[in-house]
Amino acid sequence: xxxxxxxxxxxxRAAQRPVVLLTRLTDGAEHLWxxxxxxxxxxxxxxxxxxxxxxGTVTIDGEPWFIHPHNPPLRIIVVGAVHIAQxxxxxxxxxxxxxxxxxxxxxxATEERLxxxxxxxxxxxxxxxxxxxxARTAVVTLTHDPKLDDPALDAALKSDAFYIGxxxxxxxxxxxxxxxxxxxxxAGAMARIHAPVGLxxxxxxxxxxxxxxxxxxxxxxxxxxxxxxxxxxAPAEGRISxxxxx
Amino acid sequence: xxxTTHSEDILATAAAWRAAGEQVAIATVVETWGSSPRPAGSRxxxxxxxxxxxxxxxGCIEGAVADAAKQAMASGxxxxxxxxxxxxxxxxxxxxxxxKVKVFVEPLA
Numbered sequence: 001x002x003x004x005x006x007x008x009x010x011x012x013r014a015a016q017r018p019v020v021l022l023t024r025l026t027d028g029a030e031h032l033w034x035x036x037x038x039x040x041x042x043x044x045x046x047x048x049x050x051x052x053x054x055x056g057t058v059t060i061d062g063e064p065w066f067i068h069p070h071n072p073p074l075r076i077i078v079v080g081a082v083h084i085a086q087x088x089x090x091x092x093x094x095x096x097x098x099x100x101x102x103x104x105x106x107x108x109a110t111e112e113r114l115x116x117x118x119x120x121x122x123x124x125x126x127x128x129x130x131x132x133x134x135a136r137t138a139v140v141t142l143t144h145d146p147k148l149d150d151p152a153l154d155a156a157l158k159s160d161a162f163y164i165g166x167x168x169x170x171x172x173x174x175x176x177x178x179x180x181x182x183x184x185x186x187a188g189a190m191a192r193i194h195a196p197v198g199l200x201x202x203x204x205x206x207x208x209x210x211x212x213x214x215x216x217x218x219x220x221x222x223x224x225x226x227x228x229x230x231x232x233x234a235p236a237e238g239r240i241s242x243x244x245x246x
Numbered sequence: 247x248x249x250t251t252h253s254e255d256i257l258a259t260a261a262a263w264r265a266a267g268e269q270v271a272i273a274t275v276v277e278t279w280g281s282s283p284r285p286a287g288s289r290x291x292x293x294x295x296x297x298x299x300x301x302x303x304x305g306c307i308e309g310a311v312a313d314a315a316k317q318a319m320a321s322g323x324x325x326x327x328x329x330x331x332x333x334x335x336x337x338x339x340x341x342x343x344x345x346k347v348k349v350f351v352e353p354l355a
Contacts, residue, residue, distance in 0.1 A: 056286050057348070
């Protein structure tokens with residue numbers, strides 16, 4: 001790879017623009033799409049690779065090209081700059097996620113508590129309108145405060161977010177479902193919410209809960225069955241796997 | 247889904263090594279068959295001085311790839327390497343998982 005190509009590729013990635021590295025395997029000739037002018041066939045292969053997020057070798061005009069897409073990181077929007085968010089923060093980047101924490105309570109949302117995390121101190125409805133969750137975004141609410149969690153969940157349910165999780169016990173969640181239903185969300189929307197949030201690993205501490213949430217997000221991203229939301233529990237069930245009892 | 251958002255930024259490491267005056271080569275998995283441990287797009291950065299970052303397998307072929315990387319740095323020419331069970335050399339370097347993998351090795355110049 002030419003040092004100049006590497007520098008341009010890193011610039012695009014730093015600016016969070018999707019870019020595809022095209023390398024001819026016979027001699028190492030390389031292009032960056034869409035920055036460089038390339039043949040229609042190469043451009044089409046590049047576009048497809050960005051969509052599928054899959055790198056691979058294709059033969060174009062009898063020559064093997066390695067098509068290597070670099071999409072911007074997936075995002076995790078966390079509502080609530082709480083202890084669990086702090087524990088999630090150092091896990092996010094190595095797992096390929098950019099983490100954004102939304103919390104209008106400025107005492108919580110500080111650089112000191114969440115170094116290196118993008119902070120947004122707007123109210124969650126305003127923040128979500130700007131952040132625009134998409135199919136490459138996970139949304140997790142952690143505040144326990146309906147004033148903060150509900151508007152974020154409302155926005156998330158109206159988006160294509162690939163994962164929506166809400167901290168709170170089953171009882172808390174039942175009340176939440178009632179409120180979100182009143183906002184006009186149906187059973188299909190409710191079935192998208194992971195609650196109690198996180199894989200059931202009997203997590204107790206904030207880092208354990210963070211691990212269970214991150215694992216569930218990875219499972220959802222990779223299409224593992226574990227990443228599917230669990231069906232709504234029967235209210236009689238007393239055990240609380242994750243979260244603070246209401 | 248294959249990793250395209252590289253959490254461990256091997257390219258950033260390679261750039262930093264080069265900026266520090268090291269001679270660097272980059273190896274990339276470009277094709278896989280069967281149960282190869284790392285998907286296409288996985289990268290290994292190698293320096294002439296012997297530093298390694300990232301991976302192109304579960305550790306089975308990194309040694310052979312690092313040797314090829316040093317040759318590529320010396321010659322300045324890229325090379326496409328084949329590892330697989332049908333390849334006797336693969337047994338030598340121990341790709342015993344039953345997978346096959348092609349690795350493109352090129353100097354960072």
